[in-house]
Amino acid sequence: MAGRGEQGTRLCGAALGPAEDHGAAPERVLFPPAFSVSEIKNKQRRHFMFLRWKQQQRKEKLANKKKRKKEREALGDQAPPKPVPKTIENQRVYDETTVDPNDEEVAFDEATDEFAPYFNRQTVPKILITTSDRPRGRTVRFCEQLSSVVPNSHVYYRRGLALKKIIPQCIARNFTDLIVVNEDRKIPNGLVLSHLPDGPTAHFKMSSVRLRKEIKRKGKEPTEHMPEVILNNFTTRLGHSVGRMLASLFPHDPQFIGRQVATFHNQRDYIFFRFHRYIFKSEKKVGIQELGPRFTLKLRSIQKGTFDSKFGEYEWIHKHREMDTSRRKFHL
Amino acid sequence: MASPARWNHVWVGAETGILKGVNLQKKQATNYTASGALRRDEGVCAMCWGDPLESEILVGCLDRSVKLFSTEKGKFTESRLCPGGEGPFRGLAVQDGSLITCVESGLLKVWREDSSEAAELQVGPGVCRMRQNPARPQCVGTGGKENALKVWDLQQPQEPIFRAKNVRHDWLNLRVPVWDRDLQFLPGSEKIITCTGHHQVRVYDPSSPQRRPVLEVTYGEHPLTALSLAPGANSVVVGSARGDVAVIDLRQGRLLKCLKGFAGAVRGVQCHPTRPLVASCGLDRFLRLHGLDDKRLQHKVYLKSQLNCLLLTSREAWEDEDPDPAKAEEVKEEEDELWAAMETVRTHPAPKRAADPGAGAVKKQKRARVGP
Known part of the structure; x- marks a missing residue:
């Protein structure tokens, strides 16, 4: 010492x-003699002292907490607002591509991109849902339920056809989007979403799929009404592209009488999909009922143009080794 | 006379039709196309320097107009329409006053300055790139999909002076497809280097009797979209459609290093002719500058649009040269504001540097007080 x-x-x-x-x-100032547990040479003793030190720390912490609580109660209404806890979302690394709503250039870029015909109400979404070849139970049921969520969607059996052959036929039949659900060992694990006629194509990892049957406290079967769509938290330029892509699956002008909402909620680059029915119980209270299915998506890549895994150009691709450097860095 | 545009280090053409100048010293990016007049069918698809002094830039747009941008004045001065053929421009070049354009369908035209008549040349369909030989400006090379590399002498346009031959059939005795995506002439020799959509980098040598490539290297599994020769011409930087950028040695055909940080396809790569620097842009909307020696990412600029092509200045002095005070007096009144703006920016670092030792001292004092 x-x-x-x-x-x-x-x-x-x-x-x-x-x-x-x-x-x-x-x-000349001398340090006060400090005591450190790690300097004790006897292991047993060191361990004992460490436990005591730990206990003491905990006691102090609890006492502090109690004290603060008391102070707050004493102050009553004048108490200072509680500090916001640190989460990795609010400590997010600044992303320079975050879209500024007043930015003319981005606005122009978005106004003229591949989704512009949908947002200008020139096209009506018509969606083809198919799977990887020879789908098994869960994937088949998932596709059926997905098609009950997305209006004007048609489920087709893949019949071993190549996507590159399907796409020209879809374009000829005026489909605007193609959804391919991939499965591995009977579990749906991937989703390719391709906007037609000329891209882009997004590839998502899909996880936590729960069908209607597996959801507790679910509502009755959804109705045929056009649902409302909620897109949460797509802030960056890439997020905007993905958000526009997901929005263009659903027709404009939801039928509010159906009281159904499809939500795509982005949190930490995972996109959570939920499908609800709501009811206004009173002026203040709203009740919701989940209708299912629910699943989680994570973006793997966006490709310019329609599906072309060999010669296509990627607009964005997730490279684990290079991009996952910080837990606080998000791309959507 | 001189606008701050002349000090820009990188010029980038975007898919939305915007020409952007980036000054890396000041960390400024400027749009030189009015944001009100944007049209996607005017997207920039080819760019080249208009003169060796790099005071003019030729910008080829999707709607077949070639615009002349003056970096001295900082605005577009001329525009001419170059119709004919189909598809976007795949290459622009200037040869003593006349403009050479090449479109995707393979129509190469030479536009004389005064007349609207143009000499035509058919180089074959599916062209992906046309480039000029910097040592012999009347020579251009073309290559594309199922259109192997050809070198043309514009003074004898009947026959190409070099026509590459496809490589031998593969081990299954099948024909190897041809898809040259980019090419460049090696300075100091007649060699030509190409990169293909089937992830090969090839070196052709027209001076040897062999018409097949003298060197072939494969890199990655995705199409190689752009290439540029590193200073010294011993290695080449190639960029792929997945955003993999690598430096490949041309003598042994070895992979030297990979550059990191790309998120999307690379559309344009250019190395500085003398400094160890490489600039690249692409679909991920970022302009990136890497050091070739240490592979470090030196600059990363978000440019808001998908970027198609870029030009890196070959200026040796990277810093802005101080404008002469005499020159500044000549400047018209309109531009006084510009100069004023520039000066304020320039003087910013100066007081910082002056203040730095003082700030350091304060810090040290603080530490001294706190330490014991």
């Missing part, structure tokens, strides 16, 4: 060196 103090003074002497030139005369 003495050694430590000495070292400390030596260090601070070095730090003071230049300061002395400025005329401040420092005093």
Whole structure:
């Protein structure tokens, strides 16, 4: 311990060196003798002391908490607002591509992109849902339920056809989007969403698929009404593209009488899909009922143009090794 | 006379038809196309320097107009229509006053300055790139999908002076498809380097009797979309459709290094002729500058639109040269504001530097007080 103090003074002497030139005369200050558990040599004793130290820390923490709570109660209404807890979302690394709604250039880019005909109400969405070849139970049922969520969608059996052959036929039949659900060992695990006639194509990883049957407290079967769509939290330029892509699956002008909402909620780059029915119980209270299915998507890549895994150009591709450098960095 | 545009280091053409100038020293990006007049069918598809001094830029648009941008004045000065053929421009070049254009359907035209008549040349369909030989400006090379590399002398346009031969059939005795995506002439020799959509990098040598490539390297599994020769011409930088950029040695055909940080397809790559720097742009809307020696990402600029092509200045001095005070007096009144703006920006770092030692001292004092 003495050694430590000495070292400390030596260090601070070095730090003071230049300061002395400025005329401040420092005093030699000794550190108070500090005690550290890790300096105890006996293992048993060290362990015991550590436990005691830990206990003491915990006691202090709880006492502090209690004290703060008391103070808050004493202050009543004048209490300062509670500090916001740190989460990795609100500590997010700044993304320079975050879309500024007043930005003319981005507005122009979005106004003339591949989804512009849909947003200008020139096309009506017509969607083809298919699967990877030879789908098994869950995937088949998932496709059926997805088609009950997305209006004007048609489920077709894949029949071993190549996507590159399907796409020209879809374009000829005026389909605007193609959804391909991929399955692995009877579990749906991937989703390719291709906007027709000329792209882009997004590839998502799909997880946590729960069918209607597996959801507790679900509502009755959804109706044929056009649902409302909620897109949450798509802030960056890439997020906007994905959001527009998902929005263009559903027709404009929802039928509010159906009281059905499809939600795509983005949180930490995972897109959560939920399908609800709501009811206004009173002026303040709203009740919701989940209708299902629910699933989670994570963007793997966006390709310019329709599906072309060999020669297509990627607009964005998730590269784990290069991009996942910080837990606080999000792309959508 | 001189606008701040001349100090821009990189010029980028976007798919939305915007020409952007980026000054890396000041970390500024400027749009030189009025945002009200944007049209997607005017998307930039080819760019080249209009003169060796790099005071003019030729910008080829999707609607077949070629615009002349003056970096001295900082605005578009001329525009001419170059119709004929189909598809977007795949290459632009200038040869003593006349403009060379090449479109995707394979129509190569030479437009004399005064007359609207143009000399025509059919180089074959599916052209992906036309480039000029910097050492012999009357020579151009073309390559494309199922259209192997050809080198043309514009003074004898009947026959190409070099016509590449496809490589031998593969081990299944099947024909190897041809898809040259980009090409470049090696300075100091007649060699030509191409990169293909089937992820090969090939070197052709017209001076040897062999018409097949003398060197072939494969890199990655995705189409190679752009290439540029590194200073020294011993290695080449190639970019792929997945956003993989690599430096490949041309003597041994080895992969030297990979550059990281790309999120989408690379559309344009250019190296600085002398400094170890490479600029690249692409569909991920970022302009990136990497150091070739240490592979470090030096600059990353978000440019808001998908970028098609870029031009990197070959200027040796990277910093802005100080405008002469005498020159500044000549400047018209309109531009006084511009100059004023520039000066404020320029003087910003100066006080910082002056203040730096002081700030350091304060810090040290603080530490001294806090330390013990």
